[in-house]
Amino acid sequence: MEQMADEELCVLAASGNRMAEELLVTRYNRLVRTCARPFFLFGGDSEDLTQEGMVGLIKAVREYDASKEASFRTFAEICIRSRLYSVLRAAARDKHAPLNQSVPLDTPFFDSNSYTSGTNNLAQRNPEDDLIDREHTAALLSGVRKQLSEFEAKI
Template sequence: MTQPIDPLRLEKAQSGDEAALAILIARFMPTIRSLAKRAESPGLDFDDAVQEGYIGLFHAVKTYDPAKGTAFATYATTCIRNSIVTAMRAAGRKKHAPLNSSVPLRESATVPGPEELAILKEQYREAVRGINTKLSGFEKEALLLSLRGQSYSEIAKALSRTPKAVDNALVRVRQKLKPHT
């Protein structure tokens, strides 16, 4: 950013002038795109990172105070960078792993044929056999409550156990049933 930002234009953008804001967006677009390109990662594609850059720029426009002694270009670049980095960190959290590694659903789902239905039924029977023969009573109850969407603490309370005991039981369930999935 070689040229300083016109203070009058910035004031207009802060007061809601869309034309002034559009000029600021155009001025910072190369910075936003550059930072967004470096931030691409699983769960955060380029377009999403650019959107986060816009959010950072809007934040900078709304919160900039010239009395603090910082140039607007410096402040805006920092806000843009922080917004994109925050989005990148959020996208990289383990809680988003299923979304980041998932395969998109097809637009039109096909109805399984008779052969596929027979295979699915056999897999279902095998899974039920595994549940009935390999799991203890506590493990079965914990699995059932977990499948109903209850948290570990809710399951623990319902079964008069500790949340750690529930966690251990569900880990054992996954280990025992893994060959059947």
């Protein structure tokens, strides 16, 4: 299998041969990294882009059609770059920014401040810490109430 051409391996991969698919992914790993290198994904790292490029490569392996008279390498590069561009466009839309940048209004029960240093026993909690926590919570709620409209405050 190692000596087979890429186009032949694509035919085998399309028929369900996992080894042919894995061999093509291994051969074109460097191409994926080369295509992903010049891009930057805010909130991600280079490995995220490499993984997305790999998704494009796998799509190319599964959808390659030799009758279109293009080499597999050309088709793979187009699929990889298309996948990277679509991921970058989706990230630039900032569609999920309100969800990603929101701050919860209530503190979870098992917050790191709910225990004394090094102990997990609530019975050993310092009363002074409880008072400070209550004052802090009251100040937070007061600040939030000032930001709410009349309608929001009713709810």
